[in-house]
Ligand SMILES: Nc1ncnc2c1ncn2[C@@H]1O[C@H](COP(=O)(O)OP(=O)(O)OP(=O)(O)O)[C@@H](O)[C@H]1O
């Protein structure tokens with residue numbers, strides 16, 4: 061067994077407007093190369109959980125271990141580096157930098173990582189965009205794309221650094237069934253070929269059925 | 284280094300993407316700094332003008348003969364004061380000549396002192412000006428023109444003719460503007476003056492003197508020192524006043540005390556001679572400090588507000604950058620760079636604006652009787668205002684970028700995302 065991500069009894073509360081226990085004793089494990097989907101009703105806490113797992117939210121109780129490292133001991137700068145290197149995140153509402161070109165949006169995390177020179181990064185970015193079928197949009201401003209296109213750019217951005225884990229918050233929510241299938245195939249292929257694990261929130265049963273395992277959530281619990 | 288490059292790249296994209304906003308923010312800075320420079324240049328220009336008006340022409344120390352009752356009266360010496368009560372009514376000063384005793388040695392001693400910038404002798408005589416059937420009371424001062432010009436900007440008050448005519452022609456006179464008007468005389472004309480003993484002298488008008496103070500211009504004229512001594516019927520050592528200019532005006536009080544103690548003369552320092560003026564000048568300086576600080580604060584808040592808005596609009600970008608692995612510091616630098624670029628741009632334009640408007644004000648005519656040498660509004664082009672302006676622009680824009688960015692630096696990316 062080869063664990064890439066593990067949580068132990070994660071609890072999270074929202075204090076505003078009233079104290080609200082969103083996540084209750086979440087303990088999950090994710091294996092290397094495993095493709096897991098998370099399902100559950102709207103409002104049950106999926107996005108909240110994903111933000112914690114991706115280290116973007118540090119305000120919780122319990123333990124989060126990524127690639128053998130305990131996240132509670134890390135400084136914010138360390139967490140930023142870990143996010144940059146090991147985690148690819150696809151937001152529910154895509155979140156691109158609107159004033160930058162599509163290409164730049166995809167390149168930025170790699171430029172920050174700084175493993176390759178700018179030319180190689182550009183080539184890689186174009187490759188990823190091509191896989192997702194939007195290479196022709198590369199030089200457009202991100203704000204000029206349609207919702208589905210933006211989502212695919214966000215996916216390209218999440219995989220640019222070949223992270224250990226990709227977390228997606230409904231990455232296919234805005235896509236038609238054909239493109240949704242393309243995205244699934246891309247993710248599947250990456251997980252096998254590049255040793256990536258997938259943790260994907262989805263409402264799409266067809267999508268979920270094709271994954272290795274489905275985690276069901278309800279009212280902040282894992283079922 | 285590599286991070287710096289990305290930071291600059293991102294900043295550039297941000298600034299260029301919203302050109303209009305960038306321009307508005309920069310113009311906010313420009314306006315604030317420009318206003319500051321214009322106000323300061325104009326205000327201190329006026330102040331300097333007023334100061335110069337008095338300070339330039341007023342000697343730092345004036346030396347003349349004492350006319351005061353002797354402090355120790357002979358009776359006090361005879362009946363010692365401790366055991367007797369001596370009381371004398373209506374003490375009058377002893378009659379003395381108007382000339383300073385030993386003026387020439389005093390003069391040469393003063394000139395040797397290195398705190399003294401220069402000292403000029405004057406011989407003053409009361410006269411009547413005659414022209415046709417008119418005669419007017421007046422005072423003629425004999426001066427050393429070159430020194431007066433060097434030390435007291437004497438040339439500025441010669442509104443017509445040539446100040447050097449006194450040197451070229453012995454019987455030349457620089458006639459008070461009021462006198463000239465009353466007698467309807469102008470440069471080149473002759474004027475007769477009569478001294479107190481009734482002797483008549485014919486002088487030719489080489490220039491018109493206008494101080495701006497009507498009561499002076501109505502009586503005062505200038506001739507060469509030698510000429511005045513001749514009118515007085517006195518020798519070359521007859522000097523009634525010595526005017527001293529010091530290198531540092533603050534030495535006026537100690538030096539005048541020293542002179543009083545060393546020689547048997549009266550010495551009046553500029554602080555005493557111009558007490559009211561001194562207070563007025565202090566208050567004007569105070570006001571200009573207050574105004575400049577107020578202007579800077581107002582400009583600073585304006586700049587801070589505009590830039591703060593500029594940065595807050597980019598909060599989403601901060602969250603995204605942090606989510607994809609940029610550290611809090613990276614993000615902070617990105618916004619500080621943008622703020623500083625705007626500050627620099629706006630500041631440089633502000634300096635241009637300030638300088639440009641100052642030049643324009645400097646061309647606006649400003650004519651007044653009191654200031655014969657002033658033709659346009661005065662402007663003080665002190666580089667300090669420009670340095671202060673740009674420094675302030677950079678500090679306030681830096682803070683406007685730094686404070687929100689520092690807040691964002693500490694936040695989890697999700698806190699920003701949820702805050703939307
Ligand atoms: N900042 C917040 N303050 C208070 N409550 C919040 C906050 N953010 C989310 N919640 C609540 O927490 C619960 C979980 O929200 P979350 O966004 O995780 O749901 P979700 O499972 O992702 O739903 P969806 O499928 O609609 O995206 C919801 O009931 C929501 O109202």
Ligand SMILES: [Mg+2]
Pocket residue numbers: 106107108152229
């Ligand atoms: Mg959600």
